[in-house]
Amino acid sequence: MRLTGGEIVAQTLIRSAVPWVAGIPGHGCLALVDAFYKHRKELPLYLVRHEQSASHMADGFYRVTGRPAAVFTSIGPGALNLAVGLGTAYVDSTAQLALIGETHTYMFGRGVLQELERQRAADSLRVFEPLTRYSHLATRVEQLPHALNRSFQAMLSGRPGPAIIALPMDVQAEGMEINPEALNFSGPHFAGSPDPVDLNRAARLLAEAKRPLIVAGGGALRARASAALIGLAEAIGAAVITTMAGKSVFPEDHPLYAWHAGSKGTACGNQLAAAADIVLAVGCRFADESTSSYRIGSSYNIPPAKLIQIDIDPGEIGKNYPVEIGLAGDAATVLTALTAEIGRPVKDLYNRSYSIEIAGCREAWLAELAALRDSKREPVSVSQALLEIRSALPRDAYLVTSSGHSQAQVLQEFPFYEPGTLVTTGGFSTMGFSLPAALGVKIAHPRKTVTVLVGDGDFLMTAQELATAVQYDLAVVVIVLNNQGFLSIRDLQHDVYGEARRYATEFKTRNGDPTSPDFTALAGAFGLKAEKVSRPGEVAAAVKRAVDAAEPRLLEITVNREHPFSGGKAAGWWDVPIPEYLTEKRKNYEQIRFEEKLDR
Numbered sequence: 001m002r003l004t005g006g007e008i009v010a011q012t013l014i015r016s017a018v019p020w021v022a023g024i025p026g027h028g029c030l031a032l033v034d035a036f037y038k039h040r041k042e043l044p045l046y047l048v049r050h051e052q053s054a055s056h057m058a059d060g061f062y063r064v065t066g067r068p069a070a071v072f073t074s075i076g077p078g079a080l081n082l083a084v085g086l087g088t089a090y091v092d093s094t095a096q097l098a099l100i101g102e103t104h105t106y107m108f109g110r111g112v113l114q115e116l117e118r119q120r121a122a123d124s125l126r127v128f129e130p131l132t133r134y135s136h137l138a139t140r141v142e143q144l145p146h147a148l149n150r151s152f153q154a155m156l157s158g159r160p161g162p163a164i165i166a167l168p169m170d171v172q173a174e175g176m177e178i179n180p181e182a183l184n185f186s187g188p189h190f191a192g193s194p195d196p197v198d199l200n201r202a203a204r205l206l207a208e209a210k211r212p213l214i215v216a217g218g219g220a221l222r223a224r225a226s227a228a229l230i231g232l233a234e235a236i237g238a239a240v241i242t243t244m245a246g247k248s249v250f251p252e253d254h255p256l257y258a259w260h261a262g263s264k265g266t267a268c269g270n271q272l273a274a275a276a277d278i279v280l281a282v283g284c285r286f287a288d289e290s291t292s293s294y295r296i297g298s299s300y301n302i303p304p305a306k307l308i309q310i311d312i313d314p315g316e317i318g319k320n321y322p323v324e325i326g327l328a329g330d331a332a333t334v335l336t337a338l339t340a341e342i343g344r345p346v347k348d349l350y351n352r353s354y355s356i357e358i359a360g361c362r363e364a365w366l367a368e369l370a371a372l373r374d375s376k377r378e379p380v381s382v383s384q385a386l387l388e389i390r391s392a393l394p395r396d397a398y399l400v401t402s403s404g405h406s407q408a409q410v411l412q413e414f415p416f417y418e419p420g421t422l423v424t425t426g427g428f429s430t431m432g433f434s435l436p437a438a439l440g441v442k443i444a445h446p447r448k449t450v451t452v453l454v455g456d457g458d459f460l461m462t463a464q465e466l467a468t469a470v471q472y473d474l475a476v477v478v479i480v481l482n483n484q485g486f487l488s489i490r491d492l493q494h495d496v497y498g499e500a501r502r503y504a505t506e507f508k509t510r511n512g513d514p515t516s517p518d519f520t521a522l523a524g525a526f527g528l529k530a531e532k533v534s535r536p537g538e539v540a541a542a543v544k545r546a547v548d549a550a551e552p553r554l555l556e557i558t559v560n561r562e563h564p565f566s567g568g569k570a571a572g573w574w575d576v577p578i579p580e581y582l583t584e585k586r587k588n589y590e591q592i593r594f595e596e597k598l599d600r
């Protein structure tokens, strides 16, 4: 059968179970979009208002389904608008296929409209090389089946990640003879399995541990390892903490749950992590935020604690801490194998002194939070708002968040109960992620409550996607925490450089008064109903009203701007370099840096 390049792509997506495509057309992808038109019944298309949003939509969808969607763009700026989305997906190891338009092959390097060509012809793809697991510029239609196969392999084998193919305009339009049945690249895909000797050694170490601690990262979520994680934790009586990227993989009302380690982690998580004798890391990179920038004893003490590290990517094993045993493979498979190898579970799990200590730690952390959950303060503190939002949402509601105080405080104080119900940009902390990612989550789970929790600054980066929510009737509830600025950065300036430093972080009028757009009016302009609250006690009911409306809604919450009620407190340390001219603060900073031993 004769198919054009565009048709080969469309048929591959359909046959490989890609559920939909999202993007923005332009002259650089017209023939591709025309093939999508021919297949519009089998391959739904979402038109977005910024290409970055298409990428975040696919990302959100992948996180909650494990299935890659595809995004498409025109040539040049349309393509480059994907960069932040693909960077986010790459860092957090989520899969999506990007299809970008490119210059006609026979005019490569001439400088056609929107071509990047001064150093090399048709050069956009190079921008994406550090952001993707696989990239290919298809200069002939005959290359497409193989390039598509490689893309699916890269997205779905081992550690997931995005793939990208650049499609010159002529390649999209030209045809070739091909059997369309051959265009299914959806699996099976190799995950790998660890050495049985190492597995046995790890099982023995874990069974003998006095203070075992499991830290689960985003890889545990990607591997859908929740059940296996609970199984092993209960078998050995381990404390379980998660990273930002792994949050929600373990039920946060479980008696063994100890919240998070790290700078913006919790006292509870840091205390138990630092005192562990065996640390079992599952799909966790040990990034700076979750380790207190590697400051010894602040979050971890490895060594003397022994580290067992499970990761699907052997390159992560031993990257940041020395490992006793590395187990490369799929997290769920390895955890299940470890539990089986250990055999007999610990006796009297919840009466052991370690379990009692974990429960005590957790209680102490919740008591510490109570001071910020000040039910009388107006406008409402972020902590109080989060408490009310949690109380108004079903246990299995999805919450999508991306940066600023909302993300940090969700980490510190907002419990999740069902695996994968927190969707957040853990490693890249991308402003603008939340709303479009939530649209992807809603497409995946139309009957579930899907909530966006964003700061005003974050929201303004992709606020135009309210139009997409309305066009496709994607009933997400967008909760904007409005504090008239980038206050998490303002508060960071305050914390590390001193009281006087509040620069370039607040939204002001010409006269210097705090200001913000009228978000309810903005929502109205896009055709959404919206509401605004500011007092404690008002939030929960307003969230319920928005959720019950079963249509896209916006809720603006005016939140407190006074530090620390504007956010929360750091629990560990974070390496934010201090300028030498702040002499006293710099001295203290240098002393801590020397303790790190990283650059000595």
Ligand SMILES: Cc1ncc(C[n+]2csc(CCOP(=O)(O)OP(=O)(O)O)c2C)c(N)n1
Pocket (backbone or CB within 6 Å): 403, 404, 405, 406, 428, 429, 430, 431, 432, 454, 455, 456, 457, 458, 459, 483, 485, 486, 487, 488, 489
């Ligand atoms: C795309 C992008 N640019 C800049 C940053 C750095 N940054 C992190 S949080 C933040 C402020 C976020 O403001 P807002 O969403 O209003 O939340 P708030 O800090 O006020 O709670 C900034 C600028 C980022 N994470 N992402």
Ligand SMILES: [Mg+2]
Pocket (backbone or CB within 6 Å): 404, 455, 456, 457, 481, 482, 483, 484, 485, 486, 487, 488
């Ligand atoms: Mg803000």
